[in-house]
Amino acid sequence: MHAWPASDVPALPGEGRDLRIHDTATGGPVTLDPGPVARIYVCGITPYDATHIGHAATYNAFDLVQRVWLDTKRQVHYVQNVTDVDDPLLERAARDDVDWVSLAERETALFREDMTALRMLPPRHYVGAVEAIPGIVPLVERLRDSGAAYDLEGDVYFSVEADPHFGGVSHLDAAAMRLLSAERGGDPDRPGKKNPLDPMLWMAAREGEPSWDGGSLGRGRPGWHIECVAIALDHLGMGFDVQGGGSDLVFPHHEMGASHAQVLTGEFPMAKAYVHAGMVALDGEKMSKSRGNLVFVSALRRAGVDPAAIRLALLAHHYRADWEWTDQVLQDAVARLERWRAAVSRPDGPPAEALVEEIREALSNDLDAPAALAAVDRWAALQAGTGGTDEGAPGVVSRAVDALMGVAL
Template sequence: MHAWPASEVPALPGQGRDLRIHDTATDGLVTLDPGPVARIYVCGITPYDATHMGHAATYNAFDLVQRVWLDTKRQVHYVQNVTDVDDPLLERAVRDGVDWTALAEQETALFREDMTALRMLPPQHYIGAVEAIPGIVPLVERLRDAGAAYELEGDTYFSVEADPHFGSVSNLDAAAMRLLSAERGGDPDRPGKKNPLDPMLWMAAREGEPSWDGGTLGRGRPGWHIECVAIALDHLGMGFDVQGGGSDLAFPHHEMGASHAQALTGEFPMAKAYVHAGMVGLDGEKMSKSKGNLVFVSQLRREGVDPAAIRLTLLAHHYRSDWEWTDQVLQDALARLDRWRAAVSRPDGPPADALVEEIREALANDLDSPAALEAVDRWAALQQDTGGTDTGAPGVVSRAVDALLGVAL
């Protein structure tokens, strides 16, 4: 599966700062020192509907991570999956009377278009669950053969007790885990499981649903968590720098994935930092496909909204915060974009070197994009009020905003 085209990232003078970022597992800031190649895995979409603002906010956060690393002159090895076979996708295809593969391809293509418009840097490896199945099956067989998985009525489950570090990502108690498991795709009440929290690794073939050769597992399809583990281990290995996604993935998805990988390899941890973006709401509730309270990137683009303004709307909120989408936040972003473009269109302006360092420091401090935007606001206001004599300043600001914030002026 191919990703989307990369926009050029301007090179800036000087050196960026190492990233300090909030790690869910330790509930504190950690300073990442990835070495010459930074490794990041971000969980992708289940393509049964268009990209909404919640998706966009999540991918914007991890785009900033990449940009901070690139500014430190590191290379970035970024991997993202597409869950192109799963219950919600199959259910939507049945509801709409369409082929599930066609639906997945259509929505994945639209997602690529949205990411391109928003100038999100693409992953080096963009892998669908279906194409990963040949690598998933041997992992499930290894877990089973090691006693870390068991069969139940043809399905194969992971035993959470096989990983002594289970629970160390989300740090939730058993009652909270059980509740979230039921809400987020698990089946804690299924009779016969060794532990209610045990997640499915391989689902035996169901009538009327797609299935693949699972070797000694029989025909079926993979569980949600093992999909990402297989892709991450194949392309990044253990101990990669950042595992990213929305805050609703901390449990069960990232918790279970970490345990799968740790049981497979005997190494800990799977990732050095587990980083989670907040939720975007609409009309008082989290924006989600199941609720239908969505604002789509593609719809805004069709209405003629500048993608740079959409991105500025996202950047105006700290990535870990939960926030509400309103018409006003978009209008504020459009006004900000106009001010910035007017400021950099002048032939000269106030010196900008200090501004570049302010943006760098803000982003290095747990991706504080609101502080970065406020710094640019101050430069633009000074440009409007007093102007300046530095003929290179507008170009410096334009390149810095593009390179570090992904906004083309």
């Protein structure tokens, strides 16, 4: 599966800063020192209704991670999946009486278009669940053969008790885990499971649903968590720098994925930091496909909204915060974009070197994009007032905003 084209990232004078970021597993900040190649895995979409503002906010957060690392002259090895076969996709295809493969391809193509318009840097490896199946099957077989997984009426389940570190990502109690498991694709009430929390690794073929050759597992399709594990281990290995996604993935997805990987490899941890973006609401409720209260990036673009303004609307909120999308949020972003473009369109301006360092410091400090925006606002206000005599300043600001925040002025 191919990703989307990369926009150029301007080189900036001076030195970038190492990233300090909040780690869900430890509950506090960690300073990441990845070495010459930083490794990041971000969970991708299930392509049946893309791309809403909640998606865009999540991918904006991890685009900032990449940009901070690139500013330190590191290479970034970024991997993202596409869950192109799963119950929600099949259910939507059945509801709309369309082919599930065509639905997945259409929505994935739209996602690529939106990511390109928003200047999100693409992953090096963009991998669909279906194409990953040949690598998933042997992992499930290994878990089963080692006693870390078991058969139940043809399905294969992972035993969470096989991982002594289980619970170390989310730190939830059993009752909370069970509730979230039921809400987020698990089946804690299924009779015969060793532990209600045990997640499915391989679903035996169901009538009328797609299935693939699973070798000794029989025909079927993979569970959600093992998909990401197989892709991450294949392309990044254990101990990669950041496992990212929305906060709704902390449990069960990232918790279970960590346990799968740790049992498979005997190594700990799967990732050095588990980083999660907040949820975006609309009309007082979390924006979600199940509720249908979605604002789509493609719809905004069709309405003539500049993608740079959409990006500024996302950047106005700290990535870990839960926030609400409103018309005012967008109007404020459009106005900010107009001010910034007017400021950099002048032939000279106030010196910009200190501003570049402010942006760097803000973003290296747990991706504090609102602080970075405020710094540019102050420079733009000076430009609109007294101005300045530095002929290179507007170009420096324009390149810094592009390189570090992905906003083309």
